[in-house]
Amino acid sequence: xxxxxxxxxxxxxxxxxxxxxxxRELKRLRRRRSVPVSEYTTQMAxxxxxxxxxxxxxxxxxxxxxxxxxxxxxxQIPRGKTVGVVGESGCGKSVTSLSIMRIxxxxxxxxxxxxxxxxxLAQNRAIDLVKTPLKEMQKIRGGEISMIxxxxxxxxNPVFTIGKQLDEAIALHSKKMxxxxxxxxxxxxxxxxxxxxxxxxxxxxxxxxxGGMRQRVVIAMALACNPNLIIADxxxxxxxxxxxxxILDLLRSLKEKINASIMLITHDLGVxxxxxxxxxxxxxxxxxxxxxxxxxxxxPMHPYTIGLMKSRPNFVESGDRLYSIxxxxxxxxxxxxxxxxxxxxxxxxxxxxxxxxxxxxVSDTHKVACYLCENAQGKDGE
Amino acid sequence: xxxxxxxxDVIDLRAKxxxxDVIDLKKYYPIKSGVVQRVVGHVKAVDGxxxxxxxGQTFGLVGESGCGKTTIGRTxxxxxxxxGGKAIIKGRDVFALSKRELRKMRPEMQIIFQDPYSSxxxxxxxxxxxxxxxxxxxxxxxxxxxxxxxxxxHDCELRPYxxxxxxxxxxxxxxxxxxxxxxxxxxxxxxxxxxPVSALDVSIQAQIINMMRDLQEKRQITYLFIxxxxxxxxxxxxxxxxxxxxxxxxxxxKTELFKNPQHPYTRALLSAVPVPNPxxxxxxxxxxxxxxxxxNPPKGCKFHTRCPHCMDICREQxxxxxxxxxxxxxxxxLMDQK
Numbered sequence: 001x002x003x004x005x006x007x008x009x010x011x012x013x014x015x016x017x018x019x020x021x022x023x024r025e026l027k028r029l030r031r032r033r034s035v036p037v038s039e040y041t042t043q044m045a046x047x048x049x050x051x052x053x054x055x056x057x058x059x060x061x062x063x064x065x066x067x068x069x070x071x072x073x074x075x076q077i078p079r080g081k082t083v084g085v086v087g088e089s090g091c092g093k094s095v096t097s098l099s100i101m102r103i104x105x106x107x108x109x110x111x112x113x114x115x116x117x118x119x120x121l122a123q124n125r126a127i128d129l130v131k132t133p134l135k136e137m138q139k140i141r142g143g144e145i146s147m148i149x150x151x152x153x154x155x156x157n158p159v160f161t162i163g164k165q166l167d168e169a170i171a172l173h174s175k176k177m178x179x180x181x182x183x184x185x186x187x188x189x190x191x192x193x194x195x196x197x198x199x200x201x202x203x204x205x206x207x208x209x210x211g212g213m214r215q216r217v218v219i220a221m222a223l224a225c226n227p228n229l230i231i232a233d234x235x236x237x238x239x240x241x242x243x244x245x246x247i248l249d250l251l252r253s254l255k256e257k258i259n260a261s262i263m264l265i266t267h268d269l270g271v272x273x274x275x276x277x278x279x280x281x282x283x284x285x286x287x288x289x290x291x292x293x294x295x296x297x298x299x300p301m302h303p304y305t306i307g308l309m310k311s312r313p314n315f316v317e318s319g320d321r322l323y324s325i326x327x328x329x330x331x332x333x334x335x336x337x338x339x340x341x342x343x344x345x346x347x348x349x350x351x352x353x354x355x356x357x358x359x360x361x362v363s364d365t366h367k368v369a370c371y372l373c374e375n376a377q378g379k380d381g382e
Numbered sequence: 383x384x385x386x387x388x389x390x391d392v393i394d395l396r397a398k399x400x401x402x403d404v405i406d407l408k409k410y411y412p413i414k415s416g417v418v419q420r421v422v423g424h425v426k427a428v429d430g431x432x433x434x435x436x437x438g439q440t441f442g443l444v445g446e447s448g449c450g451k452t453t454i455g456r457t458x459x460x461x462x463x464x465x466g467g468k469a470i471i472k473g474r475d476v477f478a479l480s481k482r483e484l485r486k487m488r489p490e491m492q493i494i495f496q497d498p499y500s501s502x503x504x505x506x507x508x509x510x511x512x513x514x515x516x517x518x519x520x521x522x523x524x525x526x527x528x529x530x531x532x533x534x535x536h537d538c539e540l541r542p543y544x545x546x547x548x549x550x551x552x553x554x555x556x557x558x559x560x561x562x563x564x565x566x567x568x569x570x571x572x573x574x575x576x577x578p579v580s581a582l583d584v585s586i587q588a589q590i591i592n593m594m595r596d597l598q599e600k601r602q603i604t605y606l607f608i609x610x611x612x613x614x615x616x617x618x619x620x621x622x623x624x625x626x627x628x629x630x631x632x633x634x635x636k637t638e639l640f641k642n643p644q645h646p647y648t649r650a651l652l653s654a655v656p657v658p659n660p661x662x663x664x665x666x667x668x669x670x671x672x673x674x675x676x677x678n679p680p681k682g683c684k685f686h687t688r689c690p691h692c693m694d695i696c697r698e699q700x701x702x703x704x705x706x707x708x709x710x711x712x713x714x715x716l717m718d719q720k
Contacts, residue, residue, distance in 0.1 A: 088583040210672045211447070240446040240610060242669045245654035249668055267584055270656030293660035311588035313617030314658065321595075322588035322617070328553065 012063070019061040023107040030134070040131040044119050050229055050261045051077040051100070056114035056130075058092075058099045061107075065333040069095040069109075071285040074359075075278075077229065079119075082255065082262040084276030084293075086269065086308070090329060092285040093265045097231045100263075101147055102129060102137050120144070121228060143173040146222040150234040152214035156206040162217050163202035166190070166224060173225045189220040192257075194250055212243035219250065226258055233265045248275060269312060273297055278365075281305050284329055284340040287359065291366035301368040303345045339370070347372060401572050401604040402441075402458070403434040407467035409450075409457050413677060425677045427453040429628035430467070435572070435621070438598065440605040442619030442636070444612055444651070446673050449625045451608045455574040458606070459491050460484060471572060489519050492565035496577035498557035502549040508535075509545035512563045521568060531567070537600075538563040539593060555586035559593070566597065572604045579614060591618055612655050616640050621709075624648045627676055627684045630703060634710040644712045646689050683715065691716055 045052055058070040070092045077083045085093050098104050099111055116129040122144070129137070149155045157165060166186035171177065177185075183202075190198035193216040206214055215235065222230055232251065236244040252275065255262055264275055272279055272293070279296040281289040281304065289302040300306045310323035327344040330336065339345070342352045351357075351371040359367040360374060410424040428450045435441040443451050456462050458469045460476055469476045471491055479487060495501040502511055513531045516522065522530045532542050538559045549557060558578060565573050575594070579587040595618065597603060609615050615622055616636060623633040624647065632645040643649045650667040669688045674680055680687050686696040695715050703713035 088585060212672055241612065241654040242446060242650060243672070244656075245666060245668050246670075248656070249666075268656065269584075269658040273658045273660045274656045297658065297660050308584060309658070311585045312613065312658065313588075313591070314613040314655075322592050324589040324592060325585040 015063065015065055018066075019063070019108075022061050022110065026107045026110055032133075035131075035133040040128050040133070040136075042115070042117050042126050042128045044117055044126045046076070047119070048078055049076045049117075050079045050119050050121075051263075052115075052117040053096070053100070054115040054117065056096070056099060056116065057112040058095050058104065058109065059112045060105075060109045062333075067332045068285055068335060069332065070099065071335070072114075073282070073285075073287055075280050075287065075290055077261050077263055078278075080255075080259055080261055081277040082264055082275050083278045083280060084272035085263065085265045085280045085282060086267060086272055087282035088267060088308075088329065090284075090332070091282045093282055094233055096282075097147065097233050097263065097265055100129060100231065101141055101145065102132075102134075103141075118145070118229075139173070142169055142222075142227075143225045144227055145229045145231065146225065146227040148215075148218055148222045148230065148232040148235045150237055152211055152218050152238065153206075155218050156214060158206050160205075161202070162190075162204055162206065162209075163187075166202075166217070166221055169221050170224050185224065186220075189224050190217070192223070192254070193217075193220045194246070195220075211239055212246065215239060215243075215247055216250070219247070219254075223254060223258065227260055229261050229263065230255070231263045231265070234267070235264075236271065237266070237268070244271075251275070269297075269309060270314070281308070284335065285332065286340065286356075287367075287369065288341065289366075289368045289370075290359070291363075295363070295366040299362075299366070301362060301366070301373050302341075302370045303347050303372070304341050399436050400434050401437050401472060402606065403468070403470040404454075404458060405432050405468040405470070407431045407454065407457060407469060408465040409453050409462065410465045423677055426628050426679065427676060428457065431625075431628075431630050432467075433621075433623055433630065433633060435604050435606065437571075437604055438602040439620040440598070440607050440618055442615035442622040443606065443608045443625060444610060444615050444622065445625035446651075447610065448673055448676065450628045450676070451610075451625055452576055454625075455493065455576045455606060455608050459493055459574060461493070489515070489521065489568035490571045491574070492568055492570040492572075493574040493576060494558075494561050494565050494578045497581050498554055498561050499581070501561055502557060504549055507546050507548055508540070508552075508560055511549070511560060512567050515564070516567050519568060534563050534567045537597065538566065539589075553586075554582050555589060558582060558586075558590050562590070562593065562597075566601075566603075569601075570603065572606065574606045574608070576608045577610070578607075580609065580611065587614070594618065612652065624651065627673060627679055629684065629713065630711070631685065631714070632710075632712050634708070638708060638710055642710075644706070644710065644717060645685075645714050646691050646716070647685050650690075683713075 053073055053075055056070055056073045060067040060069055073096060085096065087093050100116055111130050114130065117126055118129050119126050163186055166189065167182050170182050170185050187198050187202055190201055195201050195213065195216055236247050239247060248271065266272060276293055279291060279293055280287055283304050289296065289305050296305065300309060307323060307325040311325065313322060325344050330340055337356065338354065339352050339357055342348055349371060357369045357371050359369045361367050362373055407428055408430055409428040410426050412421040413423045413425060414420065415422045431454060433441065443454065445451050457464045464477050509531055512534060513527065516530065535542065535544065540559055540563060579590050582590065591614065598605065607615065607618055619636050622636050622639045623630050626647050632648045643652055650669045653667045667690060671688055674687055682698050683696040683701050686692045689696065693715060701713045701715045703711055705711050706717055
């Protein structure tokens with residue numbers, strides 16, 4: 001008994017030591033005064049992509065161990081397309097977006113390795129967001145890449161008027177613009193997102209608006225600087241279906257107007273089917289399946305994707321039982337070295353006991369991380 | 383007075399298989415203002431709602447946030463005092479009961495709340511959470527108490543060794559199972575489920591919904607299922623009522639309502655649900671604007687400010703809520719024009 005306690009203590013101490021080292025490393029990295037531009041410029045693999053996430057690992061160094069929130073995620077966001085990221089809570093969807101924006105909770109949360117290549121069209125270069133210094137990042141955040149958060153209630157500051165908050169975002173990214181022009185731009189943005197009484201709303205406080213109106217304001221703020229990429233993290237989850245329809249409609253039309261790409265994070269498969277061109281399905285920090293909307297919805301291959309779809313009431317007849325995936329998501333601290341879904345999967349085969357399955361291409365656009373699909377791949381070829 | 387008597391007679395006739403009968407339920411919240419807190423108006427959260435649920439059936443209540451769904455659920459159980467109307471559970475008017483009688487009746491009606499994180503006492507182990515009311519109401523003799531709790535837990539797919547654990551050790555889905563077990567332990571006839579799956583992940587939602595259906599079959603429980611998720615309501619309900627700003631605008635058996643919606647609001651609501659099929663391009667009715675304030679509802683039909691088929695009469699006169707055949711109730715002037 002005593003011996004076991006001692007080992008736990010030792011283990012915790014070694015974790016603490018390890019974490020402290022990681023924090024120190026990060027601190028040293030942040031303290032550097034000037035970072036040469038050559039260090040963070042790279043080449044895009046495909047110039048048509050706006051963003052390329054390449055083998056990204058984001059870890060949280062917590063007191064009970066390292067949480068691998070993202071463990072090797074690779075996907076691309078092409079220019080002018082919408083990419084939907086689906087998964088249950090805790091699968092790393094939001095952490096992916098936070099990593100892109102580099103607003104992780106530091107020093108616990110750190111990008112351990114990998115690259116996020118961003119095609120900076122205005123300056124005709126590509127940069128690696130992971131290595132970009134914070135000064136440079138601040139110009140990009142909210143300007144070139146902007147984010148819409150889930151809760152419109154908590155995103156807006158309750159003690160400032162809508163106008164003031166919008167002006168702030170615009171003025172930050174175009175410093176030379178006179179105040180009057182900034183205000184005019186804010187009102188114009190409010191009009192753009194379909195707020196009828198835009199001059200009135202400009203002077204209002206967030207509590208005077210309904211949830212749908214607030215989300216519109218947040219969208220206006222995100223679009224105010226004509227971003228190239230909009231990251232929408234569950235933009236409609238807190239809203240009613242009728243308002244959700246309004247907001248999705250708005251996002252779609254605005255995307256075309258300013259020709260931006262959208263990374264849409266959601267757990268609602270319906271929203272994804274409607275909005276996205278490409279879909280990424282995540283499970284426990286890794287991508288289990290990715291492809292075009294048609295691939296995912298008409299030919300889902302991974303047992304998790306199939307289970308996720310079968311558990312929605314609108315996929316089944318009302319007499320049938322809903323399919324529920326048995327078991328729970330594995331603990332993010334001690335992830336097994338075999339397929340993370342093995343213990344919940346109903347179609348396990350012998351190969352599943354082996355190493356984690358790599359993403360295998362089923363067709364040109366469709367990739368699945370499952371040994372079951374090895375055979376499917378062969379069949380396609382025949 | 384006379385009208386009331388006839389209403390009660392009708393209820394007696396069908397009381398045998400009707401578990402819950404809500405008649406003209408009203409709940410107004412006063413708006414107070416000034417130094418002396420004078421009442422200057424009322425928020426009509428629920429303004430004359432009637433429906434009934436048969437034994438072993440599920441009544442789904444849908445509507446946008448702020449339309450009064452939750453208020454109905456809470457008032458029926460008298461968690462808030464009603465302003466008017468009747469709620470008859472098994473032949474007894476809940477609103478007319480004295481405090482002592484109400485307490486006696488509590489085991490027959492239970493509620494499951496939306497948020498499983500805030501509805502469980504963090505300082506109580508699971509066994510006590512489930513068993514507190516069982517002890518209070520003397521459902522089983524002392525000696526059988528522990529076995530009874532374990533049996534209830536087994537029914538709700540909770541492992542026996544969870545009995546001494548605390549709520550923080552569980553995931554959202556398991557917590558909701560505990561909430562269901564707590565309601566179930568009293569052997570209720572009716573359970574008000576107020577958005578029981580809204581806070582849960584998709585795959586866990588399915589688990590909870592399946593469990594609720596199994597329990598219903600096993601124990602003949604009646605559910606009042608409140609939700610804003612139409613696909614869940616379509617799946618679990620037998621009869622569905624659509625609410626808008628404190629009133630029912632349409633009520634029909636499930637298949638009828640989803641196949642043949644009549645009220646423009648119901649149609650808009652149904653068409654707003656995203657369809658998980660990328661090839662289906664929806665013919666969407668997008669409603670403009672927001673739900674009006676219930677403190678100052680529009681004159682005439684409350685929906686006329688957002689209705690795509692608004693006529694002159696809609697602005698003047700509130701439509702009557704009546705049966706258009708096959709238990710399909712609608713409140714809309716368009717129905718009379720056909």
